[in-house]
Amino acid sequence: MARLYLNESPFPPSPRVVEELARSGYVLNRYYDRELWNKLIKLLSHYAKLPREYVSPYPSSSEALCKLLRLARRERLRAVSLRPGFHAMKDFARVEDVELEYFDLELPSFELDVDKLLKTVDENTMLFIFNPNNPTSNVLIRDPSIVREIASRVRILVIDEAYYEFSGITFAPLVKELGNLVIVRTMSKAFCLAGARVGYVLASPEMIKRLDSLRIKFDIPIPSIAAAVAALQDLDHVKKVVEAIKVMRSRMARELEAMGLRVLPSATNFLFVEVGVRGTEVAAKLREKGIMVTAFDDPPSIQNFIRVSIGKEDENARFLRALREVLKEMGRLAN
Numbered sequence: 001m002a003r004l005y006l007n008e009s010p011f012p013p014s015p016r017v018v019e020e021l022a023r024s025g026y027v028l029n030r031y032y033d034r035e036l037w038n039k040l041i042k043l044l045s046h047y048a049k050l051p052r053e054y055v056s057p058y059p060s061s062s063e064a065l066c067k068l069l070r071l072a073r074r075e076r077l078r079a080v081s082l083r084p085g086f087h088a089m090k091d092f093a094r095v096e097d098v099e100l101e102y103f104d105l106e107l108p109s110f111e112l113d114v115d116k117l118l119k120t121v122d123e124n125t126m127l128f129i130f131n132p133n134n135p136t137s138n139v140l141i142r143d144p145s146i147v148r149e150i151a152s153r154v155r156i157l158v159i160d161e162a163y164y165e166f167s168g169i170t171f172a173p174l175v176k177e178l179g180n181l182v183i184v185r186t187m188s189k190a191f192c193l194a195g196a197r198v199g200y201v202l203a204s205p206e207m208i209k210r211l212d213s214l215r216i217k218f219d220i221p222i223p224s225i226a227a228a229v230a231a232l233q234d235l236d237h238v239k240k241v242v243e244a245i246k247v248m249r250s251r252m253a254r255e256l257e258a259m260g261l262r263v264l265p266s267a268t269n270f271l272f273v274e275v276g277v278r279g280t281e282v283a284a285k286l287r288e289k290g291i292m293v294t295a296f297d298d299p300p301s302i303q304n305f306i307r308v309s310i311g312k313e314d315e316n317a318r319f320l321r322a323l324r325e326v327l328k329e330m331g332r333l334a335n
């Protein structure tokens with residue numbers, strides 16, 4: 001099976017991660033390792049170019065998003081997400097017992113109309129923006145002045161930068177200036193550590209304290225901390241992975257466009273492709289051919305799309321071949 005449905009990295013993590021993991025086994029009799037934890041904070045602070053008090057690691061960015069939703073519930077805030085946006089937010093909201101509201105992106109570009117957004121939110125809102133967005137893969141905000149403006153109109157602004165290493169766009173420096181801005185990032189994508197479940201939050205020390213008050217002690221396993229430390233010590237590996245994925249992404253986008261399909265401009269490790277027929281049907285047919293991609297029935301505006309992660313060369317080639325066959329079968333492509 002070609003796993004092109006979860007936006008995982010097709011490459012294994014740095015060899016250093018594997019070495020460090022083995023070493024971490026020797027301290028598994030302990031609940032925590034102070035030295036390792038401090039190393040992680042130091043490396044993240046260096047990586048994010050922010051003082052240590054502005055950094056807080058989480059057992060995945062999903063867990064950080066859940067804690068933010070929990071904070072919204074505790075503080076009786078409206079939680080507003082984007083549509084289409086990160087689909088798992090719906091599950092997180094169910095788990096945290098939060099009634100999530102949605103703000104619709106503009107069609108057909110799936111861009112963010114900031115003026116319209118500002119009319120929808122208020123000083124009681126916790127707003128979630130995914131930049132770049134999943135599943136649409138595009139960048140929604142490029143300009144820090146827009147972040148300042150939105151932050152001034154909501155209680156808490158959360159910007160999820162899961163694909164920062166691919167987009168090169170970050171608003172992390174603004175957390176020093178905006179006490180209500182929370183940046184959420186993950187090590188699951190460019191750092192190739194999805195299975196370690198490590199993410200982190202960048203925010204003002206006060207905001208971090210508020211969020212951390214909702215979590216339990218020792219929630220990141222020692223091997224995951226060790227893996228994250230080792231991965232942060234090998235940024236060359238991240239660079240190579242990101243470059244390789246970007247090259248394959250351009251090639252794949254060109255091939256899809258040559259098939260007459262619309263591909264959204266991607267700043268991530270996946271593509272969002274308009275296939276012209278029901279995406280879930282295409283995904284089911286691709287699965288029969290050993291290719292796993294994602295498609296959504298909700299919202300209706302993305303029913304004719306599939307989301308495909310960039311895999312290894314051979315997986316991408318297999319995907320393209322299989323997609324051509326499926327679309328021919330479905331009468332969407334001529335023979």
Ligand SMILES: Cc1ncc(COP(=O)(O)O)c(C=O)c1O
Nearest residue numbers: 060061062086134162186188199
């Ligand atoms: C926008 C966005 N945020 C968060 C996540 C979750 O990442 P993690 O593995 O850290 O839970 C994903 C994963 O696909 C994502 O696309």
